[in-house]
Amino acid sequence: MDPKIEMQVxxxxxxxxxxxxxxxxxxxxxxxxxxxxxxxxxxxxVQKQHENRLExxxxxxxxxxxxxxxxxxxxxxxxxxxxxxxxxxKKSKFGSVYPITKPEYKKEITDASxxxxxxxxxxxSSNQQSRLLSAIMQRIAxxxxxxxxxxxxxxRAVENYPDANxxxxxxxxxxxxxxxxxTLTQLGGSGATIKDIEKALVGAQAVKxxxxxxxxxxxxxxxxxxxxxxxAKKSIRSSAKDDEDDDFFD
Numbered sequence: 001m002d003p004k005i006e007m008q009v010x011x012x013x014x015x016x017x018x019x020x021x022x023x024x025x026x027x028x029x030x031x032x033x034x035x036x037x038x039x040x041x042x043x044x045x046v047q048k049q050h051e052n053r054l055e056x057x058x059x060x061x062x063x064x065x066x067x068x069x070x071x072x073x074x075x076x077x078x079x080x081x082x083x084x085x086x087x088x089x090k091k092s093k094f095g096s097v098y099p100i101t102k103p104e105y106k107k108e109i110t111d112a113s114x115x116x117x118x119x120x121x122x123x124x125s126s127n128q129q130s131r132l133l134s135a136i137m138q139r140i141a142x143x144x145x146x147x148x149x150x151x152x153x154x155x156r157a158v159e160n161y162p163d164a165n166x167x168x169x170x171x172x173x174x175x176x177x178x179x180x181x182x183t184l185t186q187l188g189g190s191g192a193t194i195k196d197i198e199k200a201l202v203g204a205q206a207v208k209x210x211x212x213x214x215x216x217x218x219x220x221x222x223x224x225x226x227x228x229x230x231x232a233k234k235s236i237r238s239s240a241k242d243d244e245d246d247d248f249f250d
Contacts (some may be wrong), residue, residue, distance in 0.1 A: 007070065095139045095145035097121075100152050113172035117147045117206035122154040124166035129184045129192070132169045136197050143213050147206055171204040179204035 022029055094116075100108045109118050121137060125128045134151065141149040154161040154168060160167075164183075171179040181187060181200065188196040195215045200205040207214065 003095055021189060093145065094148045095142045097134070097141050097149045097151055100150050100173055105152070105157065108173055109170075109172055112148060114175055116173075117168075117201075117204065118172040119149045119206070120146055120170040120172065121149075121151045122153050122157055122161070122166060122168040122170065124154055125165055126168045126210070127163070129190055131165040131199070132190065132192060133169070135182065136192065139194055142160070144201065144207060147201070169200065171200070171206065173204070173206070 028231055098108070112118055119137070121130070121133055123134065125131070137149050137151070141147075153167050154163075167183060169179075169181040169187075170177055179200065183195075184190070184192045187200055193215075198207065198214050198216065202211075202214070203208050211217065
């Protein structure tokens with residue numbers, strides 16, 4: 001009989017022989033390379049970012065990409081935006097701040113929330129934060145006309161309601177109270193702005209965080225444009241300086 005020859009096998013090597021041994025359970029499966037895993041994850045992230053590159057762009061922005069994007073791919077997103085606009089237009093039936101009374105509460109708030117988000121301000125006319133919130137609501141109600149903004153004096157809604165709890169914000173949807181704020185402490189206090197109240201709408205999912213109407217998104221776009229202009233001016237100055245240096249040495 002031929003003597004058996006013992007072979008040394010490195011289980012970490014990527015060879016065809018090792019693949020056969022692994023398939024038969026003779027050597028353990030090779031541990032995944034963390035670097036390869038990371039590269040795969042990064043590649044997936046890049047691919048996903050590329051596939052979703054048109055998300056959040058409005059019709060004007062999509063029109064501007066006609067020479068850069070595949071026509072069918074671009075048209076798909078245009079139709080998606082048109083459908084979103086049509087749906088939003090259908091829902092946009094409010095646009096003002098509506099005063100309500102206690103007898104109207106169930107119909108105008110609880111029941112109405114089955115059709116749309118309701119933003120209710122329980123007010124106190126002598127309270128500084130209540131007056132501030134009322135002013136902000138007058139500004140944002142026309143912008144988010146698919147949301148019903150309402151006001152009711154707190155002591156008429158709830159007997160003996162504490163003045164210290166005013167203003168109180170209640171956000172309803174589908175018959176449920178989905179968000180509430182007692183005073184504006186969590187929303188900027190006496191320094192609350194439109195942006196702070198919009199954050200409350202986003203937090204309640206009444207508005208998507210990438211909605212172009214949000215002030216924070218408009219500010220981000222303005223900031224990006226400002227940075228781009230500053231970069232362009234800096235590049236022009238740098239180019240001009242290089243030209244001057246070249247002239248000096250000629």
